Amino acid sequence: MKYQLKKCYWLLVACLFASYGAVANSIAVVQVNVNGKPVQSLSFNERPRLDSLVINSLKFSKQSMINVDWGASGFFDLSKPFVSKDKVISDLEFSAVNSSDKEHKAVLALVAKLKEMNFAKREFIDLDPDFIRLSEKGNPKIDGKWLLSVKHTPQKVLVVGAVNHNKNVEWQSRTDALSYIHQANLLNTNTSSVIVIQPDGVIQKHQVAYWNSDFQEVAPGAIIYVPFVSADSALDKAVIELLKNRI
Incomplete structure (x- = not known):
């Protein structure tokens, strides 16, 4: 019994370190807020294009594009302190x-x-995936820590x-x-x-x-x-x- 508990303990520790390592080694990490409330955090091992990042963020936070007010939504750089x-x-x-x-x-x-x-440093870019895809310049590859603030009207x-x-x-x-x-x-x-x-x-x-x-x-x-x-x-x-x- 003690052996099984000890084994479970070290397995849990290994999982926690693996999870931490996955986030720490991620090229891009995105916190998703919906109407001001945090709902999801996504990690990417490769630099995602902005449209892919937005679409995946909406998918995993169970938000429909129809309900999003793109003008009120924002993309914020959390990589550096905002002083x-x-x-x-x-x-x-x-x-x-x-x-x-x-x-x-x-x-x-x-x-x-x-x-x-x-407050955080906001990047004033269009977040509507249908618009983003129109040009490569408007659809950059993303790395670092970000906050995607999704808002309904x-x-x-x-x-x-x-x-x-x-x-x-x-x-x-x-x-x-x-x-x-x-x-x-x-x-x-x-x-x-x-x-x-x-x-x-x-x-x-x-x-x-x-x-x-x-x-x-x-x-x-x-x-x-x-x-x-x-x-x-x-x-x-x-x-x-x-x-x-x-x-």
Whole structure:
């Protein structure tokens, strides 16, 4: 009996080491998240083409291509630490020291929101396999550690920045940025423009003052950032760049 238990123990140890070795020796490792939740991890012993990686990821995570919103989905490089988050948070906390009471509170609220969020270096490439296959350049071979974030069509728009309430707002068709930011209660009523980070990472400046307003669509899953100074200030630019890499 003792011999059998000992044999089973060493067999289990051998299996664990073999499993670890398979991952450690893999050329590409992909974590698959669906709507923000981890569901599968895939390892490849040869460099897969991007279309093959995406198709296999969907297959093993039991996701239908029909349900995927390719614009909202993202591909993130996990091979290197993403240090921008800590730097931006540190700079925001420093800027809050000399702010007015109202702005101080809003900056710290943004810091708290950013701490809740996850970020990584995003590769802004099309993930739809039907599109990827059109050219070899758009279908590269992949190695390293990656995260494939698969999303169904979101139903919210996130409003953050110089507002009294950083919040998710229900997305509505044919609704502009001004309508969304009013729901978050603007810190400065003279705000003339905001930055919209569309789900595919495209950054747009939307005019929202009564004298310069022009209608532009906000896609479901977008982030609206209301600058504290202006979209051209170094700190606001850093926040925008960070938000663009949200997982």
